[in-house]
Amino acid sequence: MKSSNTSSGSSTTCITAAAIAVLAQLFASLYLSSSNAYASSVKGPKPPAAIVFGDSVVDPGNNNYLPTVAKCNFPPYGRDFEGGKPTGRYSNGKVPSDFIVEEFGIKELLPPYLDPTLQLNDLLTGVNFASGASGYDPLSAQTANALSLTDQLRLFKEYKEKLKAGIGKDRASNIISESLYAIFIGSNDLTNTYYSTLLRRPYYSISAYTDLMIAYALRFFQELYDLGARKIGVTNLPPIGCLPSQRTLAGGPLRSCVEEYNRAAALFNSKLYSEIKSLNSQLPGSKITYLDIYNPLLSLINNPSQSGFEVVNKGCCGTGTIEVSLLCNRYQPTTCTDDTKYIFWDSYHPTEKTYRIIVNQLFNESSGSFF
Template sequence: METIVFPFSSKFLWAKYLLVFALFISAKALIKLPINGTIPAVIVFGDSIVDAGNNNDLNTVIRCDFLPYGQDFAGGVPTGRFCNGKVPSDLIAEELGIKDIVPAYLDPTLKTQDLLTGVTFASGGTGYDPLTPKLASVISLGEQLNYFKEYIRKLKAIAGEEKTNFILAKSMFLVVAGSDDIANTYFVLRARKLQYDVPAYTDLMVNSAAEFVKELYGLGARKIGVFSTPPIGCVPSQRTLGGGIERECAEDYNVAAILFNKKLSSVLNSFKTSMPDGRFVYIDVYNPLLGLIQNPQKNGFEVVDNGCCGTGNIEVAILCNKLSPSTCTDVSKYIFWDSYHPTEKAYRALVTLILQNIIGDFF
């Protein structure tokens, strides 16, 4: 990896850099930040919603580095994003004016400059429950944290201690997990049902989430946004598996998601007292996505209960491939790309709405 040397020995030059950076970001940003507010990087952890290719070289079925994934990404290239195009972390960085995409930390073509503006450590199929990544043979949140520690060491080597501390304190950290715990580990595989009822299992999840956030804080993060779980019972695959013959939303899945979200919101709110110099932001995606599903025409969608890929009922990851029959010809009509993940168009609608509502909470 190429080494960049920055002239940080002079306080004047350091201050000048910050001023130029702030002006550059404000000029490009689509979302208006508070006066004197700056976000130099977007640093991401979690699951397939924000994985940009970290699973590509893993021995797992939870991967998507093949067409038709990425068909609408720049150049029509499958990058390992579980989408037809960009994923939320890309769109958030784009809206903030930082850069067009947030690359995977394990991408072998990762550029040195990308360390300065953010990467994603996310791994599709992981979760707060430590059993979840084991079942899927993917990267756990604990392992993602170890990669983050390595990232900090690299950042210090290329940018110095002062700038590294600035990046950690001012960047937007995003954590996106929980869906695979509820949908796969608990309901589909039933791997925890004998040990835990839903209230106890959501306690396990939220305790793990809380510890992860505290670990990030301990490593220097101060602006941490944690996504709620979505209405997971309404994604196409879970309608198929748990929604009965009519493929309605699987309400028991959604009840679990709502319970977890309530607990997550409460614990993040409590951190405002115990860690007052931090900003801990609960990011509600449950209600915005449910609104999109219940009122699709408002945003130009037509299909809510099937994905575009294949039949749209069950295909995801390796089951969604270039041999999948009946893949749709007009993805713009669909909220879901495969049977589990939204399309870029749906993500754009959600990100624009969500960012406008929560950006002030990071300052």
Template sequence: MQPFFLHNLFSFLLLLFLLLLHFRCNGSSIVPAVIVFGDSVVDTGNNNNLQTIFKVNYPPYGQDFSGGQPTGRFSNGKVPSDFFVEELGVKEVLPPYLGPNLHIEDLLTGVNFASGGGGYDPLTSELASVISLEGQIELFKEYIEKVKTMAGEDAANTILSKALFILATGSNDVTNTYFKNPLRKYHYDFDSYTGLLVDSASSFLQNLYNLGARRIGIFGVPPIGCLPSQRTLEGGTLRECAQKYNELAVLFNNKLSMEINYLNLNLPFARMVYIDAYYLPLDIIQNPTKYGFDISNIGCCGTGTIEVAFLCKFTCTNVSEYVFWDSFHFTQNAYKILVDDFLNKNMNLLT
């Protein structure tokens, strides 16, 4: 009797959830699911079980997350992935696809494939021993088959066509692969390297589209030269913004934005939007008090000048005053500002 009971209970719960999904797609909610790809800016824990130094499933990371537990998020609390699902009323946080506690219903409301340390350049992920964008696409294909098996092909197609997809990567390509790897600097100038990155981004977006994605937000690269770590390494004794890093970021962002426009014109049902991750963050860094912060040239972790990941042994006591959590990543309060700005400006993408 017990297996029969469990089978019927599961069938009932699945039917109930599919009805809820139908309501979310046709009723008050405009987004039934959020699906994220990228790097540490949006990773919510996929790196936890990888053999890589690019993981943060230990304190003090996550000190302001629910329960104060480190989850693999590269911040003191939530990251953009979480704020997207929270602000859109989908769920409270976005779980990693490779998380050990992933539930069936999580598949239907969205998951996260991002892997900290990755990038558009295949060499970036290879050097960091993390999941490449190609690998993330393969996991996404696996996800689609699971949803089809669980809920049926029609439900899977509905999720894909109405979900909000987010892609956020590129920073590691600039800081770790181009400027710190002599092979890339020798073979590529700024123009050719940004061309390589945009080609990779375009290929990824077209793959997503061919798999059924329609509504896609793509983050540009932030003012990477103004991150605390780059100020320390390349900003001289005054720790000024490293201009060459910012120049490369701006060139890439301009090309990426144009490529997104091209894809929208040539893919009939695509609704892709470029997300500014440069000028708004730059304004936050240059005018922190305007956004409720006091400190924007160092992070809360350690000295704030160079520490990230396992180098973060202690933190400040007033994290709410900081734009940066460590020398590379924003605090959850700063991330929330970026997500709110995108959603306020791009609701037409979601309707």
């Protein structure tokens, strides 16, 4: 009897372990199905997840967990976010990474990877590694103690291991290969590292420096591809000379757009376009897409009334001429009351409304390139 009972107990234990394993896989399957319940406004196939790398344009709060001054987790940032919460997003509300997952019907918001409360369910549909003040040039992140692209890739490798541990190697590999990757970065390299400091400018012409940026960019794209990414969207640089801060610093008494800066951005963009075209022929199975934000943003600046904007040369926060990050705070009495009339939220970053318009245009025009 004793032997029989022991055998029966062992059998029960084995059945229970097997049942738990089956239930775990079933839960993951059910979650993946339910996570795709969000309505997609983009035609065509929907990726299982979105992975984002970049700078403050798409940082959803990773810098909250870093010892850096490049933060914005305080009012009035986030005043139009859910509950008026300052999450660390450099805007009055959502940022492009949030609109990407919304556009593709993946989920409502793309969370920061460094958020310690993230669960496996959050990882399955994608995360965001972006860090405010980062750039292609590692010096950009280094001077602000932000996450460089190398750091972001390191965290991506960690993310991959968490997926494997949670749902198994095969399913994790499928998510990695089928996900949509988006990269928003490069503006800090020109506005801060090149034009505003002596870190690079004394040693590089603008042509040579944009070549250096391209070299770093290509290295990153190759490493990302080697890690399994295939559907990669890369944004070009915006017309940085028309950012309110750059108008103030280098636009003269009239705070005009700084054409030299815009030409530098356009120079980088032309090189990036050529290299991406070449990469697609070199990397088997890759679908790397050049995403133009330069012209859509410049069009809004030149024709604001068509989209209901009234102010193009200042941000909503404070005077709108120089305030960004710590300078954009709740103690600014001149902060606007209606940011929907402004293209820019602070002196460097667009408003939620601007982001929505540009992302909607970007991915409705380019989604076919990924699939």
